[in-house]
Amino acid sequence: MNKFSKIFLVLCAALSFFVLAGCGNNSSEKTVKVGIYGSDDRIWKPLATKLKKQGVDLKLVEFNDYNTPNKALTQGELDINAFQNYHFMNDWNKANKGNVVSIGDTYIAPQRIYSDKIKSLNELKSGxxxxxxxxxxxxxxxxxxxxxxxxxxxxxxxxxxxxDITENKKHLKITPLDAAQTAHSLTDVAAAVVNNDVAQDANLKPESAIYKEVINKESKPYVNIIATTKDKKNNATYKKVVKAYQTEFIAKKIKEVYKGSTYPAWNYNFNK
Structure with a gap:
């Protein structure tokens, strides 16, 4: 083998090494399974597109109830979830001896009272x-x-x-239902308190509500969050997801998807 042949082989070997190294870098892309609820896919899909360019592959897992996303998280079926607020998380942890923690705020959505039968709370009748x-x-x-x-x-x-109701002058018959059923109950009740995501999925227009919850400093426990388990709270990739979420791009997407009825919470002024 002459000198030039040896040089050629060395160069080929070096080139192969760099090609393999490049493939190795592509395989370093991180996959994160995210549990979400309802209409939030319209926020998370654009976020997934942006994060893909940063080496993070978001896999969205959609739920239609509030009971299973934390179970899936603690059982290792999810890496993070984004459906609950602080109050819900703390209550769930107490009831289930859980270790779910927040790693970042997403948005806050006022509850609203809707009705198909009346135009004002003043129209509610006894019983x-x-x-x-x-x-x-x-x-x-x-x-x-x-x-x-x-x-x-x-x-x-x-x-x-x-x-815990101490006074109910109109003797209203207040009935708790599965959150997803409150919007559907409007055919049977005079009024319903409906969570914003449920209202969105049921095509209830925020402006048609007969009452909107006032958001103030007492509302902070109802800020929605991105959550994971305590042992993973410092995961660098999950922090990257939170950082990408808490941007003006997602703030605009929240306002667009929820038609102004929901507010980005990471920079919200709760004292106004």
Whole structure:
């Protein structure tokens, strides 16, 4: 083998090494399984496109209830999820001896009262039926919204149920239902307290609500979050997802998808 042949082989070997190294770099792309609920796919899909360019492959797993995303997270079927608020997370951890933690704020969405039968809360009659979400966190929140609207009074419990109503002058029949069913219940009740994501999926227009929850400093527990398990809270890739989420691009997407009914929470002024 002459000198030039040896040089050629060395160069080929070097080129092969760099090609393989390049392939190795491509395989370093990180896959993150994200559990989301309902309409949020319209926020997370554009985010997935942006993160793909940064070496993060988001795999969206959609849920249609509030009960299973944290179970899936703690069982290792998900890496992160984004469907719950702080209040829900803390309550779920207590009830399930869980280790779910927040790694970043997403948005806050006021609950609203909707009706197919009346145009104003003043039109509620004695004994009318009102539905609210039944999971512990949103039942408490729904009752607080009814109190805020001047329809009932509550005791000082930290997490209210209908048993904590101390005054109900109109004798409203307040019925907790699965959150996803509150919008559908409008054919049977005078009014319903509906979570914003449920209202969005049911095509309820925010401007048609007869009451909107007032957002203030007491609303902070209802900020929605990106969550993972405690042992993964410092994961660099998950932090990269949070950083990509908390941008003006996603803030605009939130306003677009939810038609101005939902507010980015990472820079929201809760004291106004």
């Amino acid at each position: 009318d039926k009102v539905s609210i979400p039944s999971d512990a966190t949103n039942e408490d929140r729904g009752l607080r919204v009814l109190r805020q609207a001047g329809l009932i009074k509550l005791n000082n419990a930290s997490l209210h149920t209908v048993k």
